[in-house]
Each structure stands twice: as structure tokens, then as C-alpha cells.
Amino acid sequence: MATITFANTKGGAGKTTVALILAAELAQRGHRVALFDSDPQQWITRWHGLGATPANLTLVSNVNEATIELEVKALKKKADYILIDVTGGVTPLLAKAIGLSDRVMIPVQGCAMDAVGGAQVLDILKALDKECAIHIPHSVVLTRINSIITTRALMAVKALLAEQRVQVLDTALIERAAYRDMFVTGGTLYSMDPLRVSNLDKAQDNARLFGDEVISLVPLKVAKPRAAKTETAKNGTAKAEKKTKVAANKPETAKRKVA
Numbered sequence: 001m002a003t004i005t006f007a008n009t010k011g012g013a014g015k016t017t018v019a020l021i022l023a024a025e026l027a028q029r030g031h032r033v034a035l036f037d038s039d040p041q042q043w044i045t046r047w048h049g050l051g052a053t054p055a056n057l058t059l060v061s062n063v064n065e066a067t068i069e070l071e072v073k074a075l076k077k078k079a080d081y082i083l084i085d086v087t088g089g090v091t092p093l094l095a096k097a098i099g100l101s102d103r104v105m106i107p108v109q110g111c112a113m114d115a116v117g118g119a120q121v122l123d124i125l126k127a128l129d130k131e132c133a134i135h136i137p138h139s140v141v142l143t144r145i146n147s148i149i150t151t152r153a154l155m156a157v158k159a160l161l162a163e164q165r166v167q168v169l170d171t172a173l174i175e176r177a178a179y180r181d182m183f184v185t186g187g188t189l190y191s192m193d194p195l196r197v198s199n200l201d202k203a204q205d206n207a208r209l210f211g212d213e214v215i216s217l218v219p220l221k222v223a224k225p226r227a228a229k230t231e232t233a234k235n236g237t238a239k240a241e242k243k244t245k246v247a248a249n250k251p252e253t254a255k256r257k258v259a
């Protein structure tokens with residue numbers, strides 16, 4: 001199980017949209033996904049209410065700072081990915097969600113205000129690292145990018161992030177009607193009608209690349225198969241070999257150190 005929080009203290013940065021695109025993409029690939037909605041406006045819960053949600057995508061509504069830890073625990077064995085959508089602002093829930101995560105995704109639009117919101121999230125991550133020895137890997141995902149023009153504002157955001165040595169995902173999410181329409185039609189990019197939604201194929205391609213990159217950054221922690229355990233018990237060399245393999249495959253998320 002891997003947990004990812006979508007955070008930017010600035011409202012309207014694209015957190016909910018990015019979370020839903022990724023949840024749908026992971027579900028499309030057969031992963032069991034739990035999508036946490038902590039927004040009082042309940043955009044994801046409303047989307048879910050429209051129907052056509054993949055069977056392997058579970059919605060968890062009304063998540064708050066008092067319940068989030070138990071909800072994550074409860075889904076540990078039932079979900080491959082837990083995706084947490086938090087609201088804007090610096091809140092106790094934000095800090096808790098970040099602390100429970102294997103990676104934090106910070107959606108940033110091509111404008112300076114979002115970069116400021118993103119910087120506040122980075123401050124929380126730094127404080128967790130310094131004060132609690134919790135280091136959470138994090139990446140900025142650029143959103144609502146114009147597919148043709150690389151704007152000055154976007155260049156400014158990229159420069160600011162590079163200065164802070166923040167990792168930016170190679171895949172930016174393009175401004176697409178399909179990403180907005182999901183919240184109106186319900187369902188996913190794969191259940192929408194291509195005759196009604198413009199450039200649906202391009203939105204799907206974009207989401208697939210995004211999914212590929214996230215999966216490579218946040219791989220699933222695979223439990224040791226039973227057969228391998230028996231083999232290991234029989235043979236000490238095999239044990240050493242497996243240890244090396246596990247170390248080689250260890251996701252970056254395993255670097256998290258909890259005091």
C-alpha cells in the first residue's frame with residue numbers, strides 16, 4: 001500500500017482534479033484505489049454520486065484530522081493506493097495527511113500565487129523533517145498548462161522551484177475540458193463519450209504518462225510471497241540474494257524515518 005497526499009495551501013491549485021485523474025488512472029490499471037475526500041465542499045463525493053465509478057475505486061468521505069489515521073489503517077490491506085485530497089489553507093489535517101504519506105504531490109498552476117501556496121507546503125515538509133525526523137518525498141506537478149505556449153509565468157514558477165531544488169514531474173497536466181467534465185458527467189476519462197468531450201484521447205494520453213511517472217516514483221510495497229519464504233528458510237544463500245533484491249527494489253518511500 002502506498003499513500004499519496006495532494007497538497008497546496010492555495011485554493012484552486014488543482015489538487016482535487018489531479019487526485020481524481022490519478023485515482024481513475026490507477027483504477028483503470030487494475031489497482032485497488034481508496035480516494036479520501038476531506039473537503040467540506042465534497043467535490044469528489046459529489047463526483048462519486050454521479051455514478052460510473054470503477055468498482056476498484058473506493059470513496060472515503062468526510063475525512064478529518066480526528067479520523068484520517070484510523071481510515072488509513074483500516075484500508076492498509078484493502079487498497080494498493082490511498083490518495084488524499086486536502087483543502088487549501090494550513091490546517092491540522094494537512095500536517096496529519098502529510099505525515100501519513102509516502103509521497104506528497106504539490107499541484108502548482110503556472111502562476112506565482114500557486115508557487116507561494118506550494119512553498120508553504122514545502123515549509124511544513126521541512127518542519128516535519130527537522131522537528132519530527134519525518135522525511136516525506138515530494139514532487140511538484142504542474143497543472144493547467146497550455147498545450148502550445150510555455151508562458152512567462154510558467155517559466156517563473158519553474159525557476160523558483162529549481163532554486164529550491166524541488167523535484168518537478170516531467171509530465172505536466174495540460175488544461176483539458178475532459179478534466180473539468182469528469183466532475184459533471186461522473187465516471188472517468190475511460191468511460192466518457194469521445195463524441196461529447198473534446199480531445200478525450202489526448203487527455204487519456206496525458207493521464208497515462210502521469211500515471212506511469214507516479215507509479216515509478218511511488219511503487220507498491222509488495223509483500224514477500226509465501227513460496228519465497230520457504231525457499232529462504234531452506235537456503236541461506238537464497239536469503240542473502242533476496243535481501244539484495246529487496247534492497248534494490250526498495251521504493252524511495254521506504255526512506256521515511258519516523259522518530
Ligand SMILES: Nc1ncnc2c1ncn2[C@@H]1O[C@H](COP(=O)(O)OP(=O)(O)OP(=O)(O)O)[C@@H](O)[C@H]1O
Pocket residue numbers: 008010011012013014015016017018039086087088143144145173174175176177179180
Ligand atoms: N488540468 C486542468 N484542466 C482543466 N481544468 C482544470 C485543470 N486542473 C484544474 N482545473 C480546474 O481548476 C479549478 C480548480 O481546480 P481544483 O478544484 O482541482 O483545485 P483545488 O486545489 O482542489 O481547489 P480547493 O483548494 O478549492 O480544493 C476547477 O474548476 C478545475 O476544474
Ligand SMILES: [Mg+2]
Pocket residue numbers: 015016017039043085086087
Ligand atoms: Mg479541492
